[in-house]
Amino acid sequence: MRLRHPLIAVAALAATAVLGACSPSAPTDNNAGAASDATLTIATTTDVVNFNPLIGNSRTDNWITSLMYPRLLSISADGKKSPLLAKDYGFTDPMTAFWNLRDDMKWSDGKPVTADDVAFTINSILRDKPAGNTTYGQLVNVDSASAPSPTRVELKLKKPDSTVVTEVGFWMNVVPKHVFEPSGNVAKFANDKDWVSSGPFKLTNVAKGQSYTLERVTPYPFAPNNTPVVSKIVYRVYPDINTEILALKNGEVDLIANALPPAQVKNLQSTPGIKVQEIPGLGYAHMTYNMKHPALADVKVRQALAHAVNYEAIRSVVLQGQAVTTGSSPIPPVLTEFADPTSKEYEFDVEKSKQLLTEAGYGPSKPLTLTMIYSLQDAVTSQWANLVKDDAAKAGITINLQGMDRNTYLAKTDAGEYDIYAGNFAIMDDPTTNMALTYLPGGAINYTLVDDPALNSLITQAQGTTDKAAQKQFVQQAAKLVRDNVYDNVMYMQNLYVAHSDKWSGFVVKPSELLSVVDPQSLANAKKS
């Protein structure tokens, strides 16, 4: 009988634990009688790390906080920036940028969204340097922000930078000054309760690790009648995309926010009750060749490597035809304002590759062996890495594959410990900014470690001009230099696919996985049939 006592104690402890996590209380309905009481449930694979959009860097953080904190600009399916909180924008002179704001947006506590909030957000990022903040890197040429009127924000620049107004406008979430300022340091502000949102939705319930409930906020000027159609959005966390697909088929969720793996697209397209939506990509997959390596410093070797890849096979086999060529250019075709349709992809030509290698002094007597790193968490790259290895072998180049976990991969990339880097950039929305980061010496993602004065000059000129036509010319010339010198071997731009229940419609498609159909404007218009 004595044995039972510890068991009873254990049972009591377990019961206490359950009660400790006790039942959540039902929220009060602040929108009784509004347009629709439907709830849209969305699946995601990562938990929220931060509720502060100035710190957060994970995909789910972005999806959820963007529903509460507005951006100045958005991007349309053709890759062009479009107004959101900002009505228009530009430069008064090369050293002063501006945004003019709309005056009909309000925070959920009734206070108006003003230029003061925007200027506070920018100045706080400059001052507190929050980790994980994408905008911080884009503010490198910004001295300070000011709000000369409630609807006008001005940026004082340290040097001319034509991209700052669109890049900061697109990437930065504006936060309410009256909520964030009392924290003293926005980089240390958790913002994990009592949220104040400008809409279309506001967090009301958090079940850490499993679900996040947001309720609609009115007025929201980008929804029909200023009112988001659904009353609630619920994000639910699942361990991986396969479980998300099970949950969609099972009716537990209405939409999967994560892009589908290429192999699942056809299967779901033929599944009754499920609709698959194509999303234009905004980034690209690429290989970069470390130019500190003596062999890779030679353009002929890089060109030999570029000719030793069967790009079409990778796109048709690994990506099942769900990717398009960029013509070996670092400007994705979706950016119609800048893309150069005459750029031609490197031809898969083993003989040409061998010839270039011979010219560079490599061959059977002096074989070339290189190491390629990639992240094992990236399933698509892991697959095509093997094709790259096999095709290179045909040209006489040995590539040793080193797949590794993401953190090791990031560390090795940062330290330049690779011959070939394989990976992808998810969002390259502005060619000038992206080229500055990717190809200027000291650029944060200059994985080729290239320093070409001609290229540097073109990128710097593109940054310095506010003349759109001139900027396009500089950018296209720079892209040609990158392509011809293989400073980057851009392999394809992947189109993405998301799946949702066919009971839902009204989604607005935007490019990239970050926006796709879960952008605030899209979710504010989604409706259940």
Added chain:
Amino acid sequence: MTQVVRFTARRLGRALLTVWFAVTVTFLLLRLLPGDPALAVASPNMTPAARLELLRQYGLDQPLLVQYGKYLWELVQGNLGISFARQVPVSEVLMERLPWTLLLTFTALLLTVAVGIPLGVLAATRPRGFLDRFTQVGGVIGQSLFVPSVGIFLLFFLGLKLHLLPIGGSYSPGVYGAAWYLDVAKHLVLPCVSLMLVQLGSYVLTLRSTLIDALGEDYCVLARAKGMPNRKVVWKHALRNALLPTTTLVGLQLGYLVGGAVLTETVFAYPGIGRGIYEAVTQLDFPVLQGAFVLLAVTVVLANMLTDLTYGVLDPRVRTA
């Protein structure tokens, strides 16, 4: 009484030493992990200066010994630090998740013991019978199962095909009041059954084997010869001795209550400590990982102490050992 005090004090001393050792090894091992917490947390376009500033904020720019000293000092004051990724106290991060892990693992343990002991007794008292053979085969198969495979199998059939149980999480959003408890129970079924299926075999097979041995001992033969009913011989005399190895098993499993369900929690998106550890590893969130492992070490040590003390109750010879 003095003997019991000495016995307890000795165990307590060893326990503290074990916790210190575990804390130190964890601290060092985390710093050997490949990667850099600043890179894991930061935006890819962060400047090198901003990254160094971040490392300074995390305290990772200081010599290892200084970091270790500060960590121990904070730890003895009960401060587990601030999460790198979330900027909230580690204790808060852990306490959000601990109740769910305890609910899952305690329930699984209780049910495993509640089913495993009677099954083991039945198998031992009817050796070579149908139930005995069935439990032996089933036990061996159960022990060889890989918990995520079981989980995915159950998810597919009971979740997707039969629509009987939910796919993941610990409760559905929008459910309140009494229905919430029922919903929690429904979400608990699949992860709990997965754990049970994998663990049950050890209990049944261990108890069966030790109980068969015990039933052949002289004191059981004598009890039967004196006319004691077989039921009483099994449950009152033989089982008490046969339970010692099973107690060890319970102790071991108790030790893994906090962190042992990483794979199960990951498969079922169950928001417990295990899944928290998995996420903290991907973010290289050292303070959360250190906190989780301290909790794990303390649980293991407490479970071992509890096992030792239970041994003492079950077998008086242990108290003097």
